[in-house]
Amino acid sequence: MGLLSKKDIKLITDPLADNNPITIQVLGICSALAITAELKASIVMAISVIFVLAIGNVVISLIRNIIPSKIRIIVQLVVVATLVIIVDQVLKAFAYELSKTLSVFVGLIITNCIIMGRFEAFALANGPWKSFLDGIGNSAGYGIILIIVGFFRELLGSGTLLGFKVLGDAIEKTGVYAYGYENNGFMLLAPMALITIGIIIWVQRSRNTSLIEHN
Amino acid sequence: MAKNTDSNIYTVLFASGMVLIVGTLLAFVASSLKEKITENKRIEKQQNILYAMGINQNDETSVEFVSKDIVGTEFSKYITKQLVITGNEAVEDPNAYLIDIKKEAEEAKNPNYKRRLPLFVGEKDGKTLYIVPVRGKGLWDAIWGYIALDAQLVVQGVYFDHQGETPGLGSNIKERFFMDDFKGERILDGNTFKGITAAKGNADPKNMDKNDFEVDAIAGATITGDGLSAMLKKDLKMYVPYLKTLKQ
Numbered sequence: 001m002g003l004l005s006k007k008d009i010k011l012i013t014d015p016l017a018d019n020n021p022i023t024i025q026v027l028g029i030c031s032a033l034a035i036t037a038e039l040k041a042s043i044v045m046a047i048s049v050i051f052v053l054a055i056g057n058v059v060i061s062l063i064r065n066i067i068p069s070k071i072r073i074i075v076q077l078v079v080v081a082t083l084v085i086i087v088d089q090v091l092k093a094f095a096y097e098l099s100k101t102l103s104v105f106v107g108l109i110i111t112n113c114i115i116m117g118r119f120e121a122f123a124l125a126n127g128p129w130k131s132f133l134d135g136i137g138n139s140a141g142y143g144i145i146l147i148i149v150g151f152f153r154e155l156l157g158s159g160t161l162l163g164f165k166v167l168g169d170a171i172e173k174t175g176v177y178a179y180g181y182e183n184n185g186f187m188l189l190a191p192m193a194l195i196t197i198g199i200i201i202w203v204q205r206s207r208n209t210s211l212i213e214h215n
Numbered sequence: 216m217a218k219n220t221d222s223n224i225y226t227v228l229f230a231s232g233m234v235l236i237v238g239t240l241l242a243f244v245a246s247s248l249k250e251k252i253t254e255n256k257r258i259e260k261q262q263n264i265l266y267a268m269g270i271n272q273n274d275e276t277s278v279e280f281v282s283k284d285i286v287g288t289e290f291s292k293y294i295t296k297q298l299v300i301t302g303n304e305a306v307e308d309p310n311a312y313l314i315d316i317k318k319e320a321e322e323a324k325n326p327n328y329k330r331r332l333p334l335f336v337g338e339k340d341g342k343t344l345y346i347v348p349v350r351g352k353g354l355w356d357a358i359w360g361y362i363a364l365d366a367q368l369v370v371q372g373v374y375f376d377h378q379g380e381t382p383g384l385g386s387n388i389k390e391r392f393f394m395d396d397f398k399g400e401r402i403l404d405g406n407t408f409k410g411i412t413a414a415k416g417n418a419d420p421k422n423m424d425k426n427d428f429e430v431d432a433i434a435g436a437t438i439t440g441d442g443l444s445a446m447l448k449k450d451l452k453m454y455v456p457y458l459k460t461l462k463q
Binding site for chain 1: 220221225226229230233234237240241244245248251252255256258259
């Protein structure tokens, strides 16, 4: 097996589906609603969160034994904030347009409960390598949902994917628009993101009924 | 060796060390990326000014700027003159668009300071346009924009942007449906300066009346709208004495 044991693989694959931070734990919904109107923004947000959570988890894990427990949460916040500022600056330098679209939401990665949650629940108790995998897994699970939602919202709302007019031109009436199809502008608004996530949750739970909570 | 990580001294030392390391790291990142970020901001400014003039890649509802690669050449093609107005004098300055309006407004609080006002003169389809930068306060943070006027002081186009207005409400000042309403509005009533107000209940939601000095405000964005109206009143007014001389 070498680098990855079975347990390690589970750390990555679990949060992708059966323990997904968004659809199962219902964390990080705010940003999932706000920035998924375009696929591109979703992808960048996903990459940013993967970066912040993977590195953050490793850093916290490395210093877990020397963190004074009294200021534990503050230390975690400082680590996230530092990484987020770095992401923000890099985006401003290399993807300025995108950083304007994401605007405050990059800053809000700091308050993304997934990140603090993983620091607190995992990185403080596990070694760096495991924490790294856990960070990748959880942020990728978050990213996958973001990308799925972004895909449908951009496709149905604007008729484009990553800016390419895949459904034809809405004004020139080419492609599917020639047959009377219209973009659904409602998809671009936040409520439809919530409904899209709801549908994902529904599909996921009807495929795997063990995920349904019984009261 | 089990350290006592709960002692107060250790906690304080740890916190200080952490701040030192993090501070150094961030300072390093910020200073090494600064140049690129400034360059991006400069390009954006040029794109915004051209947008207000009506030079853009818009289709029906979108807000699209001329692309980054050609903005420099487009800017020098359409902007024929850049002026800096101080008092009653207007001096040409090819770098007027780099004047930091925020800084100028700060300095102007000192009564002895002569505020420098940048003005861009452009030419499009044989028409001379005067583009005035404005800056003010919205609900949460700064808002700013560029107003393109013709020699009769009729608005030919605007561009607004904001730092952090509420998404979906105040942030809509940079949407087409709002910005396009300004086209054709006048800012002078005869010889008196009126500005343009984002007004609620002006009974003109389709903006047919171009002589009312009002555009239809955005519902749910009262304070952003008020800030925008105030910004237009305050900043355009400073240019009026100079712009009036063009009218004659």
